[in-house]
Structures are given as C-alpha cells and as structure tokens.
Amino acid sequence: MERHPFRKKDVPIVAQSTETTDWVSRFADEVIEESERRAPGKPVVVASGLSPSGPIHLGNLREVMTPHLVADEIRRRGHEVRHLISWDDYDRYRKVPAGVAGVDETWAEHIGKPLTSVPAPKGSPFPNWAEHFKAAMIESLAQLGVEFDGISQTAQYTSGVYRDQILHAVAHRAEIDAILDQYRTKKAPAKQSQKPVDEAELEAAEGSGAAGEDDGSASGSVGYFPYKPYCGNCEKDLTTVTSYDDDTTELTYSCTSCGFSETVRLNEFNRGKLVWKVDWPMRWAYEGVVFEPSGVDHSSPGSSFQVGGQIVGIFGGKQPIGPMYAFVGISGMAKMSSSRGGVPTPADALKIMEPQILRWLYARRRPNQSFKIAFDQEIQRLYDEWDKLDAKVADGSSLPGDVAAHARAVGTAAGALPTTPRPLPYRTLASVADITAGHEDQALRILSELDPENPLASLDEARPRYDRAESWINTQVPADQRTIVRDEPDAELLKSLDEASQQSLRLLLDGLESHWSLDGLTHLVYGVPKVQAGFAADATPKELPAEIKTAQRTFFALLYHLLVGRDTGPRLPTLLLAVGQDRVRRLLGE
Numbered sequence: 001m002e003r004h005p006f007r008k009k010d011v012p013i014v015a016q017s018t019e020t021t022d023w024v025s026r027f028a029d030e031v032i033e034e035s036e037r038r039a040p041g042k043p044v045v046v047a048s049g050l051s052p053s054g055p056i057h058l059g060n061l062r063e064v065m066t067p068h069l070v071a072d073e074i075r076r077r078g079h080e081v082r083h084l085i086s087w088d089d090y091d092r093y094r095k096v097p098a099g100v101a102g103v104d105e106t107w108a109e110h111i112g113k114p115l116t117s118v119p120a121p122k123g124s125p126f127p128n129w130a131e132h133f134k135a136a137m138i139e140s141l142a143q144l145g146v147e148f149d150g151i152s153q154t155a156q157y158t159s160g161v162y163r164d165q166i167l168h169a170v171a172h173r174a175e176i177d178a179i180l181d182q183y184r185t186k187k188a189p190a191k192q193s194q195k196p197v198d199e200a201e202l203e204a205a206e207g208s209g210a211a212g213e214d215d216g217s218a219s220g221s222v223g224y225f226p227y228k229p230y231c232g233n234c235e236k237d238l239t240t241v242t243s244y245d246d247d248t249t250e251l252t253y254s255c256t257s258c259g260f261s262e263t264v265r266l267n268e269f270n271r272g273k274l275v276w277k278v279d280w281p282m283r284w285a286y287e288g289v290v291f292e293p294s295g296v297d298h299s300s301p302g303s304s305f306q307v308g309g310q311i312v313g314i315f316g317g318k319q320p321i322g323p324m325y326a327f328v329g330i331s332g333m334a335k336m337s338s339s340r341g342g343v344p345t346p347a348d349a350l351k352i353m354e355p356q357i358l359r360w361l362y363a364r365r366r367p368n369q370s371f372k373i374a375f376d377q378e379i380q381r382l383y384d385e386w387d388k389l390d391a392k393v394a395d396g397s398s399l400p401g402d403v404a405a406h407a408r409a410v411g412t413a414a415g416a417l418p419t420t421p422r423p424l425p426y427r428t429l430a431s432v433a434d435i436t437a438g439h440e441d442q443a444l445r446i447l448s449e450l451d452p453e454n455p456l457a458s459l460d461e462a463r464p465r466y467d468r469a470e471s472w473i474n475t476q477v478p479a480d481q482r483t484i485v486r487d488e489p490d491a492e493l494l495k496s497l498d499e500a501s502q503q504s505l506r507l508l509l510d511g512l513e514s515h516w517s518l519d520g521l522t523h524l525v526y527g528v529p530k531v532q533a534g535f536a537a538d539a540t541p542k543e544l545p546a547e548i549k550t551a552q553r554t555f556f557a558l559l560y561h562l563l564v565g566r567d568t569g570p571r572l573p574t575l576l577l578a579v580g581q582d583r584v585r586r587l588l589g590e
Contacts, residue, residue: 022404023366028073030321031291038318039288043080046071046291047320048148049280051088052115052133054097057343058373059295059328061140065362066293066325068146075413083148084287089115089130090153090273092237097343112236112257116154130154140346144355145412158270165282165315167249167267169226169274172314173216176278177224179310180215183302215307216275229253229272233260237272281308285317292320293367296327325367332376332476349373352472354465355417357386360409364402375476383426390423420465422456428518429462431570433470434483435578446578450518483569485579486587490562494589497558504528504555505588512581521573529555562587 035044046067050056064085071083093115096107102121110118110129118129126132141148156162169176216226225241229251238257244250249266274282283289298305309319330344349358352375365371374382392398393406411417424447436442440459447462448455459466473482497505507528515524527537529551535544560569563584569575576584 022401024069024073024363024408025404027070027291027321027323028077031070032074032077032079034321035290038290042288043082044071044074044290045082045084045288047084047086047283047287047289048292049086049088050134050137051091052130052137053091053094054100054133055343055345056133056137057345058330058349061346062325062328062362062367063293063295064141064146064148065144065359066323066367067291068148069363069408070291071147072408072412083146084151084289085148086151086153086283087130087134088153089134090157091115093118093129112234112238114154114230114235114237116152117230117235136345136347140350143350144346144359145414145417147412147414153273157273160270162274162282162286163267163270165286166227166274168315169278169282170244170249170266171246173224173226175314176226176311177217180217180224180277180307183307184217215277226275226278227266227272228275229264229269231255231258231260232262232271234258277304277307278311280304281312281317281319282315284308284312284320285315288317289320291322293323293325295325298324323367326370329370329372331372331374331378344373344375348375352379352468352476353383354420354468356409356419357382359417360386360405363408364405375472379472380427380430387423387425418464420461420463422461423465424450424456424462426465426469427571428574429466429469430473431483431574432578433466434473434477434570435485435575438470442578445580446574449516449577452517483564483575485564485583486562489587489589490565493561500532501558504532504558507531508559509585509588509590512576512584516577516581518573518577521576525556525559525572525576526552559588562589 031044031046035042048064048067050060050063067083071081074081091114093110093113095111096103096105100121102123107118115130116128120126120129120132124132126135138150216228217224222241222244225244227241228237229239229241230237231239231253234255234257236255236257239253239255241251241253242261243252244266250263251266251269252261252263254261273279284292294305297303305319305322312319346358358373361371361373372378389398389402389406393403398406410419428450429447432443432446436446443466444456444459447459447466448457450456456462508524511524511528512521515521523537529548530539530544531537533545533548533551535548556572557567559572560566563569563575563579570578579587
C-alpha cells in the first residue's frame with residue numbers, strides 16, 4: 001500500500017469554530033456519527049477512486065478534494081482518519097486519448113488490456129501507462145497538501161488480496177444478477193440537460209474506465225458471471241467464461257480477440273477482476289468506507305452507486321454516505337487545449353495559481369454546485385477576490401462560512417501550506433512579467449518601485465505568486481495580446497495631437513517625478529483629465545460630471561497608443577513603472 005503523507009507539519013492550524021456551518025463541517029458531523037455507529041473506536045475511512053486511463057483532470061480532482069476536505073476537518077477535531085485513493089489501474093484500457101504527447105494510433109492495439117499492461121507514452125520514465133498518469137496527480141496532490149493512502153487495484157487483484165471476495169461474489173452471482181436485473185428491464189432514464197458552466201466542461205468521472213464497464217450480464221453459456229478474466233495470451237479482457245464448477249472453482253474461458261482458451265481454478269487464479277458494479281460495493285465492505293462521493297454518471301437512477309447500495313449487503317457491508325458532485329467548468333483553455341485532448345489537469349492549474357487558490361475553489365462550493373476554474377483574464381479577478389477575503393479574515397470582518405473556506409484553503413490539520421511572503425496583486429505581477437519578458441532584474445526594479453517606502457528587496461519575496469503570474473502570461477495569453485513597448489516614439493501621432501491632448505501629456509510628464517510609485521501614478525493618470533476639466537485631481541466621482549469618465553478613457557487610449565501601439569494594455573500605472581521614466585518621457589514626446 002502506497003503511503004503519501006503531507007510533507008509540512010511545523011505550522012499549527014487553529015481548529016474551526018463549533019459555530020461553523022459550512023458544508024464540510026456538516027458532512028464531518030454526519031461521517032463521525034456514522035463511523036462510530038459502524039465501527040466504534042476505529043479510524044474513520046473516506047475514499048476516492050481515480051482511473052489513470054489518461055490525464056487526470058480538474059473534474060476528477062473533485063473526486064479527491066471533496067473527501068479530503070471532510071477528512072481534514074475530522075482530523076482537526078482530533079479523530080484518526082484514513083483517506084483512501086483507489087487507483088483503478090487494473091481497469092481495461094478503453095481508448096486512445098486525443099492529444100497525449102508520445103502516443104499515436106499504434107496504442108489502439110492495447111485496448112482491452114489492464115492499464116498497468118499498456119506501455120507508457122514514448123519518452124516517459126515510468127514503466128507503464130497507469131504509472132505515467134498517476135505520477136502527475138501524486139505530485140499535484142503533494143502541492144495541495146492532500147494526505148492519502150494510495151491503493152493500486154492491480155496490486156490488490158494480482159496478489160490475491162480479494163480472492164475470498166471474488167469467490168463470494170461468484171457463489172452469490174444469482175443474487176447479484178437479480179439485483180441488477182431490476183434495472184436492466186427498465187428503460188434508461190433520459191439524460192438530463194446540463195447548462196454548460198463555460199467554454200469547456202469536465203464531467204467529474206469522465207475518462208474513468210470503471211464508469212463504462214459492463215455488469216457481467218453477457219457472459220456466455222454459464223449465464224450471469226460477475227468476474228472477467230484477462231486473457232493469458234494477449235492480456236485483453238475480451239473473454240467469455242464458458243464453464244464454471246462451484247465445487248472445484250474450475251473455470252474455463254475463451255478469448256474472442258486471439259482465440260486462446262484455458263481452464264484455471266478461481267481459488268488460485270489472480271489475472272482478472274470483478275465487474276465494476278460488483279467491484280465497487282465489494283471494496284466499500286472490504287475497506288469499511290463511510291464516505292465516498294461520486295460524479296453525476298455514478299449517481300443517476302440505476303447507476304453503479306444506487307445498485308451498489310443493494311449489492312454491498314451481499315458482502316456484509318453498508319453503502320457509504322455518498323453525495324453527488326457536479327461539473328467543474330474551465331474558462332479560457334478550451335481552444336488552446338483542443339490539440340491535447342481538452343483536459344486541463346491539476347498540474348496545469350498549479351502552474352498558474354498557488355495551491356491555496358485551487359483548494360479554495362473546491363472548498364467554497366458545495367459538492368452539488370458547479371463552478372469554473374479560470375485560465376483566462378478571470379484569474380486576475382479571482383485573485384483580487386481572494387486578496388480581499390484574506391484582508392477581511394485578517395481584520396475579523398469576514399462571514400463565518402468564508403472564514404471556514406479560507407482556513408481550509410490555506411492549510412490542513414497538519415500545517416499551513418507554503419505561502420508568498422509579499423502577496424502583491426496578481427494582475428500587477430502578470431503585467432510586470434508580460435512587459436519584462438523574463439528579465440528578472442527589470443521585474444525587481446519595477447516591483448521595488450511599487451511602494452518606495454517599503455521596497456521589495458528580492459524577487460523571492462513575491463514568489464511563488466510571481467512565478468504563477470509569469471507562467472500564466474507565457475502559457476495562457478495569446479501572442480497578439482502580449483504587451484510590446486514601442487522602441488521609438490510615434491512621431492506621426494504626436495504631430496497630429498490637438499492642444500488639449502498635448503496639454504494632457506504635459507500634465508502627466510510634469511507629475512511623473514513626484515508621483516513615481518504605484519499609488520502615485522494611479523492618482524496621476526486618473527487626475528489629469530480632472531485637472532484639465534477644472535476640478536481637483538483628488539475629486540471623487542460624486543463631485544464630477546459623467547463626461548470625466550469619457551475624458552479619462554480617451555486619455556488612457558492615447559497613452560496606450562503612444563506606449564504600446566494599441567487601444568488597451570496592462571494597467572497604466574504598472575505599465576508606466578515598467579517602461580521607466582526616461583523611456584516614458586521619450587515615447588510621450590518630451
């Protein structure tokens with residue numbers, strides 16, 4: 001069994017108030033009570049299941065984060081808890097995912113084999129397909145502070161751990177068949193229409209090999225059979241059980257793919273697995289799972305979660321508390337990622353946002369609420385929202401539910417996640433990274449001038465947030481939206497300016513020296529149109545006519561054209577700092 005502890009344990013986290021009523025606390029109450037009823041004094045067991053059949057995406061992450069947050073709350077209360085992640089790496093390889101680097105159409109020859117028997121993509125350091133895709137997820141979970149016990153289903157099945165459970169299922173196959181038959185004869189319910197969250201939508205269990213498996217009903221001459229052998233010759237699961245003896249457990253199967261046939265004793269045979277709708281409830285009973293959420297496809301009428309609730313009793317277990325979780329939407333990455341299968345992963349998100357922000361997105365919404373993860377300009381607004389929440393939590397003005405979500409985002413029961421020492425605004429960092437194009441000395445110069453009274457001494461003070469913003473600029477912002485400062489003044493435009501425009505530039509240039517900080521330049525660029533109209537530079541919107549906003553937009557557009565040759569760009573105060581006083585003066589015609 002793979003153990004993956006959270007690595008940082010030196011910073012304590014304050015326990016949540018008993019008055020907190022967020023969704024995590026409510027589930028924790030229910031799970032603790034149910035666990036004590038089922039197994040008094042034993043660790044609370046929550047579970048997730050992930051199929052490494054391809055990139056494990058941000059929809060699949062909800063399968064992990066929902067029980068993780070509940071498990072962490074239970075730990076905060078002093079209870080022992082195990083969060084199991086079952087790696088469904090003994091699932092069949094169903095299809096070749098689109099756009100995976102190092103994979104071509106020849107991988108189709110492996111369809112039907114266990115994921116651990118499929119070669120990893122070309123150039124991968126990992127021994128097989130499953131390990132390749134597990135590795136990226138494990139690294140992301142480490143960054144997110146998720147503590148779990150990983151269980152390889154390949155290891156469980158091939159080592160004979162489930163042998164008694166398999167024999168029990170086969171011996172009770174008639175009872176299982178009768179349960180499943182209640183749903184086979186019913187007309188499948190119409191698929192409910194779901195309003196898309198945004199450009200791309202990731203169904204939480206999409207890509208799971210388990211979700212699409214049959215229930216064992218098409219098993220040839222022996223009738224219903226809940227176990228599927230993998231072929232001893234070609235390793236594929238395209239097999240049919242042709243005979244079975246309950247007394248000796250002698251089983252004969254034939255492979256429709258390669259024609260191979262053999263007779264084995266099931267009480268000694270370890271190359272096969274229970275069909276999904278039997279496998280899942282078997283594991284609930286075997287592990288004593290009390291809480292395991294599931295996606296929409298597993299939770300609809302007649303689906304594996306509902307059917308499993310009846311089958312689990314055959315194994316002497318009970319169905320876990322299992323909320324259904326909704327879709328996770330993606331904004332801004334759909335077009336960019338179409339060539340690589342359209343499945344942004346936790347690793348993709350963690351390249352552009354800090355772990356706290358990603359945790360917060362999952363913590364602040366109930367499992368049945370859809371939400372989106374921004375890869376476009378919305379990420380700047382998201383960070384603004386986070387920074388405001390951070391400030392409110394610090395000064396005690398935030399609502400209890402928001403305080404709880406914030407606490408769950410910044411750390412776990414084991415400790416606080418690493419954080420940025422000087423969390424400067426994300427949009428400012430992105431603008432600086434855009435303008436400086438990788439020149440760290442220039443980035444430090446600009447950032448140190450944001451607040452002259454408390455200058456940044458090292459770029460490390462702004463990390464890792466700065467690195468995330470730089471990555472966002474480099475990977476998510478199209479080339480035609482990047483900022484390129486002019487090399488030479490736009491002489492033709494400068495020559496064509498009327499007196500009012502020339503005066504606005506003179507007012508700006510006259511104030512540069514005394515306003516050279518982020519706050520000072522903000523005051524200056526917004527103040528120039530006010531002064532031109534006869535008002536004080538610090539006049540409030542209530543004191544100004546509506547025409548001032550139009551004059552400000554016109555002035556801003558002029559500055560953008562003279563500095564970067566476009567109508568828009570990064571926030572002007574940041575842009576001016578980035579360009580530097582001497583160059584600003586030259587480009588504005590001084």
